[in-house]
Amino acid sequence: MSENSDGVAQVALFKGVGMPFELCEVPITNTANTVLVKVSLATICGSDLHTVSGRRGAEVPCVLGHEVIGTVADRTDICSVDGKPLGIGDRIAWSLTTSCGGCHYCENKNLPQKCQTMFKYGHAQGVGENVLTGGFATHIKLRKGTTIYHIPDSINDAEAVPINCALSTVVNGLQQIGTRSGETAVIHGAGMLGLYAACFLREEGYKVVAIVDKNESRLQIAKQFGATHTFNADTVSTEEIGTILKETTHGYGVDLGVEVSGAPSALPNLCGWLTIGGRCVTLGYVYPLDSVPLNLHQLVTKCISLKGVHNYHPHVLKSALSFIENNRMKYPFSELIGQTYPLSKINAAFEAAFRQDTIRVAICP
Ligand SMILES: [Zn+2]
Ligand SMILES: [Zn+2]
Known part of the structure; x- marks a missing residue:
């Protein structure tokens, strides 16, 4: 067990339209059936702005943030989708949505991103032990049914972070x-x-x-x-x-x-x-x-x-990672991330994101 498993995580709770984010500490509990991730970097996506402005409904309280990458922070039995073990410290990217593989949409429609028991990171009400579900936090807990890939070493954090939402x-x-x-x-x-x-x-x-x-x-x-x-x-x-x-x-x-x-x-x-x-x-x-x-x-x-088209087929994440890996010298992907704020300044980060001075505002816990 790593030092994190019995520690505390910090999360920024969204409590409703017009209310500031509230920082709070929650105890970390982890099992081998989940993947505890230490967040490296998260970006504010347009969907987060829709939620905060009230254009789109959300069940509160909620930890927003779904464009996010991090490193494995505790032992887990879950493997990457390529079958590779996930070791502590591994840099990973994961699908926005979980899927069961057996429901009508997963099996008959080839739409696992619309799975009937789908869970979407950064969009769920967070209560009790299930609060580590979004990227605006020090830690996030990935569930079974999440499609996980290792991030190639050649891709830096700024290039990698919007891959699992915008690019995919x-x-x-x-x-x-x-x-x-x-x-x-x-x-x-x-x-x-x-x-x-x-x-x-x-x-x-x-x-x-x-x-x-x-x-x-x-x-x-x-x-x-x-x-x-x-x-x-x-x-x-x-x-x-x-x-x-x-x-x-x-x-x-x-x-x-x-x-x-x-x-x-x-x-x-x-x-x-x-x-x-x-x-x-x-x-x-x-x-x-x-x-x-x-x-x-x-x-x-x-x-x-x-x-x-809504969400994306989880396996597309691999094509998206390859696209950045193959074209990172040709296009200035990392320059799309503008100012980076600490988690404690998340309210200022959202103000900056609403001003749209830069393509993406980042939050680094
Ligand atoms: Zn998004
Ligand atoms: Zn399903």
Whole structure:
């Protein structure tokens, strides 16, 4: 048993909209059927902001934070998904969701990320011994059914931390809609997911990768991540963007649309910019919103394939780790992590994240 097993962990409790995070200490109890992890670094994801602002409901109290990596802190019988033992000190990344492997969605739909007994880290009510469930803490406890991988030594913590949410979600979504070398794409949203989508598509052989956002500094960063065209939706109209995209695609329109902004206008705009026979994947509407004015006539007459994707198949995490390992010298992934705050300053960290000065704000316990 390590020194941690009988120690205490510190967690930042989210207690409701408009209330500050509350730091508290909880005793650590661990068994061989769980994996106790010492958190190395966590980042504030857009979903965390949705929860804190009340756009998305949460059962409180709750330890938020699901973009997180750490090191194994105690002995465990659980192995990585590759069958390797998890030794104390090993750097690991894990799937956002657990799955049982036997329910209707796991077995018949190949959607283990929607498992009927699924548990989602950083989204659960934390009470009693089950409070170590989120990344904004010194420790997190992983359950059976979690897909765990060792992080390759070549990937540093800043590069690794958003892999298990932002990058895996993007890779899964793009694999689901299908990518084809030589195609053209337009991405709505130049946040973390949009930037990952841009470089992923370039590596898949996309010639044109346009990206749309209202934040000019994000659009500048997008150029470093392979975007060939950037459009500021505050200064260029939807129609003008459509005209330029048509000119860029020999008059046809774009082959692939990627919605990662969650903006109500995103999906209608993307469908308008697509070619006949175009495809569109939507990932950003992770909070309930009023009906979107989608032109269904256009959807039908342009023969558009539209696919919604939520969470990701846990095995995608391996592709995501490989993508960073293979492309880390080409794109400045670690620069996407801006200021890093200690856990004790989590309220200031969230204020910074809401200001959106940087792509990601990190918390290092
Ligand atoms: Zn997330
Ligand atoms: Zn299941």
